[in-house]
Amino acid sequence: MTEHNTTLLGIDWGTSNRRSYILDARGELVRQHDDDAGILNVNGDFSGSLRALLQTLGLERADIVMSGMVGSRNGWQEAPYLTTDRPLTALHDNLMPVDTGIPGVRCRVAPGYKYIDPNGVPDVMRGEEAQILGTLALSGSDASGGWFLLPGTHSKWARVEQGRIMEFLTFMTGEFFSLFSRHGTLSKVIGNTDESFPEAFAAGVRAAKHGSFPHTAFGCRALVVTDMMPAEHTASYLSGLLIGTEIHDILQRTTSASGAPVQVIGSPGLCARYLSALELLGVPSRAWQPDTVYLAALKALFNLPR
Secondary structure (H helix, E strand, C coil): CCCCCCEEEEEEECCCCEEEEEECCCCCEEEEEEECCCHHHCCCCHHHHHHHHHHHHCCCCEEEEEECHHHCCCCCCCCCCEECCCCCCHHHHCCEECCCCCCCEEEEECCCEEEECCCCCEEEECCHHHHHHHHHHHHCHHHCCEEEEECCCCEEEEEEECCEEEEEEEECHHHHHHHHHHCCHHHHHHCCCCCCCHHHHHHHHHHHHHCCHHHHHHHHHHHHHCCCCCHHHHHHHHHHHHHHHHHHHHHHHCCCCCCCCEEEECCHHHHHHHHHHHHHCCCCEEEECHHHHHHHHHHHHCCCCC
């Protein structure tokens, strides 16, 4: 289905938010629309929510490719996970049709990825694989490979070689920071300040390599009660400690001496601390804007010429 009056529409449909991209026949952006109609906010009425979106966008016919949590078990329809022996180019070949019940609409969902580590422990991703695909398309780094970092509530690190995800790890960094900030012993120390203290953040990044997180985390409180750190520095220190824990874990897993930069995909505000921590530890990095790489991913998912 690709009639002349059919519009290409890409949707990054996440847990809390939804980002929509109207493309022309060459895959160039015509219009972008963001809303808060994430999968938890539509009360299970995905077809009705999509119908309303198409009305908002003024579209009667659409060829739609969706990615993200809309294809999860809690989403519209669960799309099977690909295993890591399948290259990222296999995403296009494994788009799953979804019956929307809307005339003139073709809708497909991109699969996620599943990885089983050497100890038999699984990890999964949905949505990040599209961002990695788009970054590869833009950078041409599929021949060199390296680590890709997608910060968030659950940060993802994926090691890519020759256009294939070799392994990936999820860190519940953002969720842990939120929990520690609101509950338990550290919440009493952190207080309500939103001010950032770079020197405290840097100290936390460095401290992360000195032991396991359950031990180093107590240092946040101990530094305050022994008057070795002001209480208002605690949030920045904890942030550095959590992010530093991620990076030190990845560095221990990195055996290649290629020195390829970490490809960091996310908004400037979300990525700032990760980029700072990587620089502090002497790890080269390159930042990518998520809308830019997602548009490149949509070209690949729609199988449009680059």
